[in-house]
Amino acid sequence: MPHNTFNSLQKFKIGKKSAKFYSLPALGKALGIDIQRLPVSIRIVLESVLRNCDGKKVTEQHVKELAGWQPNAPRTTEIPFVVARVVLQDFTGVPLLADIAAMRSVAGRMGKNPKKIEPMVPVDLVVDHSVMIDYFGTNKALDLNMKLEFQRNKERYQFMKWGMQAFDTFGVVPPGFGIVHQVNLEHLARGVHHDAASNVYYPDTLVGTDSHTTMINGIGVVGWGVGGIEAEAGMLGQPVYFLTPDVVGVELKGQLRGGVTATDLVLTITEMLRREKVVGKFVEFCGEGTASLSVAERATIGNMAPEYGATMGFFPVDERTLHYFEGTGRTQDEIDALKAYFKAQGMFGVPKAQDIRYSQLVTLDLSTVTPSLAGPKRPQDRIEIGEVKQTFAGLFVEQSANGFNQPAEKLEQVFTSSAGTKVKNGDILIAAITSCTNTSNPSVLLAAGLMAKKAVEAGLKVPKHIKTSLAPGSRVVTDYLTKTGLLPYLEKLGFNVAAYGCTTCIGNAGDLTPDLNEVITQNGLVCSAVLSGNRNFEARIHPNIKANFLASPPLVVAYALAGTVMRDLMTEPVGKGKKGDVWLGDIWPTNAEVQALLGTALNPTVFRSNYAEIKTNPGKLWKNISGVTGDVYDWPTSTYIAEPPFFADFGMTPAPMPPVANARALAIFGDSVTTDHISPAGSIKETSPAGVWLKEHGVSKADFNSYGSRRGNHEVMMRGTFANVRIKNLMIPPNADGSRFEGGETIHQPSGERLPIYDAAMKYIAQGVSTVVFGGEEYGTGSSRDWAAKGTQLLGVKAVIARSFERIHRSNLVGMGVLPLQFKGDDSVGSLGITGKETYDITGLENGIKPQQDVTLAIHREDGSVQHVAMLLRIDTATEVDYYLHGGILPYVLRELLAA
Secondary structure (H helix, E strand, O other): OOOOHHHOEEEEEEOOEEEEEEOHHHHHHHHOOOHHHOOHHHHHHHHHHHHOOOOOOOOHHHHHHHHOOOOOOOOOOEEEEOOOEEEEEHHHHHHHHHHHHHHHHHHHHOOOOHHHOOOOOOEEEEOOOOOOOOOOOOOOHHHHHHHHHHHHOHHHHHHHHHHHHHOOOEEEEOOOOEOHHHHHHHHHOOOEEEEOOOOEEEEOEEEEOOHHHHHHHHHOOEEEEOOHHHHHHHHOOOOEEEEOOOEEEEEEEOOOOOOOOHHHHHHHHHHHHHHOOOOOOEEEEEOHHHHHOOHHHHHHHHHOHHHHOOOEEEOOOOHHHHHHHHHOOOOHHHHHHHHHHHHHOOOOOOOOHHHOOOOEEEEEEHHHOOOEEEOOOOOOOEEEHHHHHHHHHHHHHOOOOOOOOOOHHHOOOOEEOOOOOEEOOOEEEEEEEOOHHHHOOHHHHHHHHHHHHHHHHHOOOOOOOOEEEEOOOEHHHHHHHHHOOOHHHHHHOOOOEOOOOOHHHHOOOOOOOHHHHHHHHHHOOOOEEEEOOOOOOOOOOOOOOOEEEEOOHHHHHHHHHHOEOOOOOOOOOOEEEOOEEEOHHHHOOOHHHHHHHHOOOOOHHHHHHHHHHHHHOOOHHHHOOOOOOOOOOOOOOOOOOOOOHHHOOOOOOOOOOOOEEEEEEEEEOOOOOEHHHHOOOOEOOOOOHHHHHHHHOOOOHHHOOEOHHHOOOHHHHHHHOOOOOOOOOOOOOOOOOOOOOOOOEEEEOOOOEEEEHHHHHHHHHHOOOOEEEEOOOOEOEOOOOHHHHHHHHHOOEEEEEEOOEOHHHHHHHHHOOOEEEEEOOOOOOOOOOOOOOOEEEEEOOOOOOOOOOEEEEEEEOOOOOEEEEEEEEOOOOHHHHHHHHOOOHHHHHHHHHHHO
16 A cells, blocks of 8 residues: 655646655755755655655655755765666676576575566566678678577577566567667657556666666666666665765757757766766756757767766756657657646746756857867877868877877878778778667658758769778668658668667677778778767677767768768768769758658657557567576576575575685786776677686687677686776786787786786686776776676676776676775875886774775785775665675575575
């Protein structure tokens, strides 16, 4: 039965129908608080805390604390947030399913009922991450890539089908329907939920195992990315715990100018908010400029919240949200309920900046936004289109983290591959219209199609050696590009539909031709990729392409035509056509041209019929997959799926966490080490520890697939930890030219032997030696990759010591029983003279752990001297203390479930 805490269970009307809800205005009245002045995002979380108040995990005190949120108070209180549902993608979802299957295996071995392990909220897994661009530039590309995907991933899909029959609340959207965030936006999100038994309505909320889950913020849904470890806990009845956040208001004023896209806007916002240091904060958009944005534009901005560092980039529900729900085929009952609910809560409409008390207010005039790219290594490094050439030329010779440290005379040199292709530094070798960020937005995709039409008509062509691809976020995109007659023009430039998935954006670009790889590696060329994605970290797109630029879909087409970033598209022609030089202005579509076609993009009948096929017609390839049955998985021999070792020696009472003493440094890293660096998703090198293991187990190089696809097998993933070809371990001496060695190697101490990091870790474990990892600022930035923490733990690392941590990775480290320690003040690896030849003790935890307490790092140097350094323990909440003491979140949750 529903409770009536603070007399908050009230009635509201949906048309003539009466329904119930937990009223925030009523709560405010009971507590004497002006709820309407709270940020809308805080109010939605508050509703969940109020509705789920059970006096145990969620108490009246939690409700009072959050209702009394102050804009600039110390952030020491944790919020128990119970979400309405969980969304997974396959790269993170498969290891999560493996963990839960392993929990059932443990229950079975202990004589307990395996069905005790069951998701308590709906869980949807969308298969979108594994498809690769092996085939491109042909109308057969989609069919051929899909057949290859099913051939490669059969064992993973069999495992998913087992999960579908084993768990009552677990569903799968098969390959070929689209990217998880767009499917979530267009189909899975229902606005408000209804509990029929109690007639209570409540808002949609979620967490997802992908950092870009925040795309859903564009339709007023509170949700963000978490690691699979946290998502598992949320699925199995644990609230998602997080510290009460600051909320940064972003007031948008004015309107975008003609020719400026949502991509240009989000790159500007990313640059601005990185500067404002919004890491770990909620960002909420307000003001008249926000109200003027379409849902597709809002979703683009919400999507890149991880790139600007925020937990969320939230947009309130308003008339534009309702229009989007109508256009994407939601039922009239759902739309009526959404509007009535948010009006009853006093949360309908985009507020003015002065109406809400924010922790900080930032203002952006939309009319100041200009066409831009971001790169070549980070999404926050925005470059106006007229400055791309000179920026690349400057970075080419620059000796910095963002530079390439190359001799100036090499910039204009021409190299010829063995197949006769002439290649220069700055040449574009991959051009991809891809990713959830931009393929959800009809205006930029139609603009790309219009540009392709004008380019083809002008006689422009894309150089044949450029790998071009179009990977729409959903099949609906192909429908409207076909109906508008634009798809054939994109195809003539090589942008054939190659897949429905993340593809190039997550490193599944497929390989370049052997001759291009050879000419790049032999001559140390700095070649480029341009993509409509959200991430461009080194080696993410392709291991041999060092300069990666994010751009809107029409700019991807423009740069593919130009063939190089060493052409200034504002002062130089894009290329030569039938009648001579063709300039960007000649082929850039007008706003009126785009607007004239937008009506085709939101057709409710198309959306309904497309998503109905998930159940009625998922495709022959999916139907032909047969999975095992039963409540407990039987773990057949597989190089894709294996029972994870996280519950080895499991008992109902946790063993005490051992002290960290006489530890060695496994690796020392600099700033902005990403989860891609720690646990790559892309190709597996034949000579790497993971490649060697696969070959030993009968897998040929052609069938290696990717690290991302093999995340269900810990043997591959632990060998892939810190194995990115671009990672720089500062323990390795510099190269002769002063540059840093790239690749996952380290120096084993005290032997001085140079080894792959995995091999050194195994040697330390065999010797009974604990290890630590050092890092700089923003350690763990990027994807919500739980294997970055899981792999770290399996390599025997007891602590990661860094200048600062990105939100999700810090949480994942705690969730795996690894200590995150933060340098204080100006202390760093450099200032303390840490080389990796020392041994280390961590003290201060012997008498109990408190959130964010001080601990001491003792550095024992080779000369016998000892330095004691105060560190901040980044176990941030009391709940995280419990997780750590249990050896991680997974054993904690399993003990709780089996004890029930």
